[in-house]
Amino acid sequence: MLAGLIFATEDAGDRAGTLAATLPFGGMTLLEYQARLLIGAGAGHILVAVTRVTPALLGAVNRAAKRGVPVDIVRSAEEAAARAHPLAQFVVIADGLVTTDDVIDRMAHEGKDAILVTQEPAASLERIDARNCWAGVARMPAQRIKDIAAFPPDYDFQSTLLRAIVQAGAEQVMLSAAAVRAGHGVEREGAALASRSNAVLAALTERRTSWADRWVFTRIARWVLPKVVEKGVPGWLLMIGGAATGAGATALIASGFAWGVAVAIPGVAALATGAALSALRGEEKCALMQEALIGLIVGAVVGALGLMEMRADATLDGVILAMVTIAATAIAERSQAVIRRWWGSPAAYLLIVTPFAIADRASWGLAAIAIYAFVTLAAAVEARREKP
Template identity: 30%
Template sequence: MSFAAILSASRASADSSGGLRACLHFAGQTLVEYQARQAVRAGADRIFVMVSVITPALSQAVDRLSADGIAVALVRDMVSMVRDAPRDTDILLIADGTIVAQAHVDHLGSAAGDTLLVADDSRASAPLERIDAGQRWAGLARISPGLLFGTLDMIGDWDLALTLVRSAVQKGARRITVPEADLLEGRAAMVESQQQADLVAQAVTSVETARAYDRGGVEHYVFAPVARSLGATLMRLQVPAFQVRIGAMALAAIALVPIELTWILPGFCLMLLAILLSDSADHLDELALRPPPKGWTAFATPALALIGITLAGASAITFDLALLVMVLVVALRWRRLGGAMPWMVLTPATLLSLLIIGGALGFMQEAYRFSMLAAIASAGALILRRRA
């Protein structure tokens, strides 16, 4: 069952700049954007952000979320919340500046009724809000419509999130306890400054989440571990994924020059590096919980690599090979693989690796012929292993 989410973006950060916690840089975006993407991944179908003042940074964050198809709205007062909040679904409440591992968000997303994510009282949980003598609120709660609107009917100047949590405690809401290790290692934290945000981002994004693979061959078995490491480094340097993807396209275009000058192997090596950069950009999007691109930006780098392979071969068979591999690239990106395993798919990096080995040994034409047979076998695997 779907639900809505309420985020908060009003508390100032501890940095000297005096900005909002919600606008701190976190995993290639603002912190509130990351919270919203976490909620959507857990099943939320709309996002409400409680704000005291609408800043340009918040407006831009809303625009970016909306561009990705996420329904998000800024709410400045309780009257608007009473009017817009859904009356037939639960609410996922995320406190201002709270970041927890996606597994905890998913857990509350699948819960039913009033539920609180809590931490046992200790030195590690000291920054969190105390709810009784033994536990503190970890910044995440699932609230029923009855409790939400019963609280909204109260009169006075109060903090919505804390008031809802106190009402849930009084009502005897179910509690889920965060392991102490998550608090110590930063996978559940209240972020107050940019330095803390960087450390928590590194801890949270280091946890791999299960996902359907969208790579094959060399990209899956060789480039993926390198892309994860490079992506984590680029994220700490706050390099946007789009810039990395543009850099990959530029490098692939530059690699066409040595190929035109008949320096085939150096050009192919540059193409491999361009594909690695493109995969690193994809991993940056994964870390930021953004959906993988499926438009022209996703296919520009492999298409340029296949153009280079066609120019190097200068024959009809190389053109046919490039077209067939491009079909496999589209099938990978759109996850239409049937039951084919990653090693069964001939990808651009795998093709380049075969041609580099063949060219280094003096068997370039034979490598092209072998690659064509491998491409036909890959297409056959996608078709024949498709489930009925």
């Protein structure tokens, strides 16, 4: 059984009387974000170690518990030992730590004691030996909590537990440079935490790997996401806005206005932004739904362009090209091959066909994306084929 232990004991450096764990982060509190990471890694129970309970902390704990995993507040190692399942493996998250899913998932694997270390003091908490510092995440069995449960109450719970894990011969896992770039670090000030929030948001936009996403829609999402989070815009609003914009683009094309394809671009951008925001909040189903909506919108736009060309030319060429694009894309997406940067994607096809449609050469654009989709499908099949 995997469990989590989050420390929430220190006050914010720039807000007297406010716990750092209750500072806003990505449209939620830092504590909720940490709990979301643990739940995403498979934790079935979470303990929150505190020295005092504030209304903001209680609210954050209650909201975190709504994700379907019990979240209990403990005030000492003794109380934590009493609540911990004796066979549980714990992932420990330090007070004020900002990190990403990849880091927690890496540390959550079953095994012996392990601590995440770094040689960069800026991304760490305290030194554990002459070379390395603790980077704020550790893995341990429940026994480590019991080992320090009998210590006097004036001992620091977090620091003492770290020493117990180190003395047990914990494996030292080096923090990657990619994790640091993604925002990993300890922050207890609101302004600095907001900056790290933006770094994590930027890292989440990298989930989409094709060239169109990386160079267009990801850049839009990076610019928009911090503003969306700051204003508290709900993810469902982005999803509805993106879907409505895509439907409007399809309606314009169906009415004979080929340039309506350009209207779908901000809709796809809104859905890409919403998918990253949903991922931040741990709403993977919502994120996947928005990714699927991008494909549906582009498919509808391409299909409408094909029908428009059929009416204009009195031939089936446009419809056939649109059907080839849609079918090849659907099969390539289901191949589950590792996506290469140059491969086509619904977002890429939208960007390619748009200038042709605006120039009243939609048939040329449909031919271009049909060829691109077919080449991408061939590459995906080849990537999945067993090599001799």
